Amino acid sequence: MNNIEINRPLRWFAALTAVATFFxxxxxxxxxxxxxxxxxxxxxxxxxxxxFLFPPSKWIGGIFYEHTHRLWASGVGLMTTILAVWLWWKDxxxxxxxxxxxxxxxxxxxxVLGGLRVVLNMDNLGxxxxxxxxxxxxxxxxxxxxxxxxxxxxxxxGKLNIPASLRVLVLxxxxxxxxxLILGATMRAQHAGLSxxxxxxxxxxxxxxxxxxxxxxxxxxxxxxxxENPITAFQVILQMIHRIVALTIFGVVVLCAVQAWRKLxxxxxLTKFALFWLGLIVxxxxxxxATILTNKAADVATVHLLGGALSLVTGALWCIIAFxxxxxxxxxxxxxFGAFGTLAANK
Amino acid sequence: MKVFSFAFLIGVLAATxxxxxxxxxxxxxxxxxxxxxxxITPIMSDATCGPLYQExxxxxxxxxxxxxxxxxxxxxxxxxxxxxxxGKSTGANAAPAVxxxxxxxxxxxxxxIQTGQKLIVKNSDPCVHNVHIISQAGNAExxxxxxxNGPDLQxxxxxxxxFLKFQxxxxxxxxxxxxxxxxxYFAISGQDGKFVIKDVPPGKYTIVADHRKLGxxxxxxxxxxxxxxxxxxxxxx
Numbered sequence: 001m002n003n004i005e006i007n008r009p010l011r012w013f014a015a016l017t018a019v020a021t022f023f024x025x026x027x028x029x030x031x032x033x034x035x036x037x038x039x040x041x042x043x044x045x046x047x048x049x050x051x052f053l054f055p056p057s058k059w060i061g062g063i064f065y066e067h068t069h070r071l072w073a074s075g076v077g078l079m080t081t082i083l084a085v086w087l088w089w090k091d092x093x094x095x096x097x098x099x100x101x102x103x104x105x106x107x108x109x110x111x112v113l114g115g116l117r118v119v120l121n122m123d124n125l126g127x128x129x130x131x132x133x134x135x136x137x138x139x140x141x142x143x144x145x146x147x148x149x150x151x152x153x154x155x156x157x158g159k160l161n162i163p164a165s166l167r168v169l170v171l172x173x174x175x176x177x178x179x180x181l182i183l184g185a186t187m188r189a190q191h192a193g194l195s196x197x198x199x200x201x202x203x204x205x206x207x208x209x210x211x212x213x214x215x216x217x218x219x220x221x222x223x224x225x226x227x228e229n230p231i232t233a234f235q236v237i238l239q240m241i242h243r244i245v246a247l248t249i250f251g252v253v254v255l256c257a258v259q260a261w262r263k264l265x266x267x268x269x270l271t272k273f274a275l276f277w278l279g280l281i282v283x284x285x286x287x288x289x290a291t292i293l294t295n296k297a298a299d300v301a302t303v304h305l306l307g308g309a310l311s312l313v314t315g316a317l318w319c320i321i322a323f324x325x326x327x328x329x330x331x332x333x334x335x336x337f338g339a340f341g342t343l344a345a346n347k
Numbered sequence: 348m349k350v351f352s353f354a355f356l357i358g359v360l361a362a363t364x365x366x367x368x369x370x371x372x373x374x375x376x377x378x379x380x381x382x383x384x385x386x387i388t389p390i391m392s393d394a395t396c397g398p399l400y401q402e403x404x405x406x407x408x409x410x411x412x413x414x415x416x417x418x419x420x421x422x423x424x425x426x427x428x429x430x431x432x433x434g435k436s437t438g439a440n441a442a443p444a445v446x447x448x449x450x451x452x453x454x455x456x457x458x459x460i461q462t463g464q465k466l467i468v469k470n471s472d473p474c475v476h477n478v479h480i481i482s483q484a485g486n487a488e489x490x491x492x493x494x495x496n497g498p499d500l501q502x503x504x505x506x507x508x509x510f511l512k513f514q515x516x517x518x519x520x521x522x523x524x525x526x527x528x529x530x531x532y533f534a535i536s537g538q539d540g541k542f543v544i545k546d547v548p549p550g551k552y553t554i555v556a557d558h559r560k561l562g563x564x565x566x567x568x569x570x571x572x573x574x575x576x577x578x579x580x581x582x583x584x
Contacts (some may be wrong), residue, residue: 039477041492062519222560223384224385
């Protein structure tokens with residue numbers, strides 16, 4: 001019998017922190033989509049003011065996006081700190097205490113990364129900041145999941161083996177999504193607008209011409225008002241890989257949904273989860289197309305980013321649940337994680 | 348007396364040398380119809396910048412006259428082999444160049460100066476701008492705040508670079524491109540498409556015309572003691 005006791009307010013606070021992190025991703029996405037990452041040149045101050053005392057009358061143009069992102073990030077940092085302390089104090093599971101500590105350390109590292117991106121003026125750090133941000137979101141959602149009644153029930157019920165082939169398939173799709181996230185973050189950090197501005201074709205072709213003459217012609221016809229850099233062949237190829245990976249993810253997630261339906265039955269929670277995931281991927285591909293067709297409108301590009309984050313977290317949680325359900329259930333007071341190992345509940 | 352004679356000789360030699368320098372003049376023409384310029388719509392919804400305009404301003408990627416006269420093309424000289432002419436900068440003694448932020452736009456958008464030459468950046472607007480300079484060639488990067496009516500900012504750059512990017516992150520449509528040369532032999536074509544590179548020493552050169560959107564065109568040119576004309580034609584499909 002499992003003896004996990006989860007504090008109800010703690011459960012809600014963990015969920016609230018995950019939701020706040022989601023909105024933080026939105027705020028961060030708007031910063032990059034509006035090319036506003038460097039609009040507040042100093043850090044941790046804002047135009048010489050203490051960040052929290054920076055007058056709202058000065059939150060103009062790009063400053064609004066960057067400054068509100070910093071404020072919201074500070075709020076999430078505070079919430080994560082409270083959550084870590086709360087978990088350490090109230091959660092009976094030792095590994096959850098350390099997961100809270102890990103979340104605290106990650107949010108601090110993420111804040112410093114964001115600051116260094118500004119102070120060192122490094123676009124590449126912006127890409128790392130984006131990837132770490134979404135990884136942090138996955139961690140916060142996982143923590144929220146581990147505090148739910150669903151998780152408690154699941155880990156106290158008997159073992160329900162999820163076929164290894166299905167688990168590997170979902171793990172593959174999730175890994176592909178993480179790779180896709182890295183690609184997307186790299187593309188955004190180029191600050192070059194759309195390297196291919198047509199969809200579904202790529203400059204009228206299945207695979208675009210990337211010769212120097214062709215790149216010159218593409219640049220000649222790009223008339224964005226934003227501070228775009230000229231595109232390069234590398235950036236064109238990067239977007240093509242992003243498109244191909246998107247289609248591959250779609251194919252793998254279709255397989256996941258079909259396999260889950262066949263092997264777990266249509267009423268199983270993981271089958272419903274897989275169908276939800278497939279729906280997300282379809283919407284996400286639509287958002288990718290919309291990003292191109294709207295010439296990377298800031299709000300559309302940001303929603304595309306959020307769609308990616310939700311898709312990634314759905315895959316990650318599916319994996320966690322599947323591996324936990326497949327884990328052996330020792331009769332002792334332990335909570336097992338299958339492939340993640342068996343950890344004592346440690347009450 | 349000997350000293351006077353020597354000084355006179357030096358003067359004559361210098362004058363002779365100057366008289367051998369010639370100008371390279373020319374006209375840049377654009378063949379084809381460029382894409383339509385884009386209205387900078389966000390400028391009108393900006394609380395400070397919007398009231399500065401009656402009509403929505405547009406981008407100026409292609410400055411083209413009725414007969415294809417092509418402006419804002421950077422024309423410069425390289426040696427006969429196409430290598431940069433290095434070590435000839437007179438920038439330290441040249442008059443400062445000025446880049447203004449006016450009407451929430453950079454003016455001019457295309458500028459060329461020498462390495463070591465002072466560049467003064469003004470803010471003539473009633474709002475804050477940040478002058479964010481992003482180099483691809485190893486020049487120092489800057490991101491400096493400039494308050495309305497704040498003091499001018501001054502910069503010098505030590506490495507040659509084509510189209511060094513200046514942008515304002517507060518107003519995402521604001522940008523300028525400053526090209527840097529290690530010599531004084533460059534010009535920017537005017538709205539009439541014409542350019543003049545003055546006082547070019549005799550010799551064989553490669554003359555290069557660069558447009559931010561259409562890339563580079565080049566030709567060989569030989570300068571003797573008379574002015575030379577070199578015309579360029581860009582094509583847009």
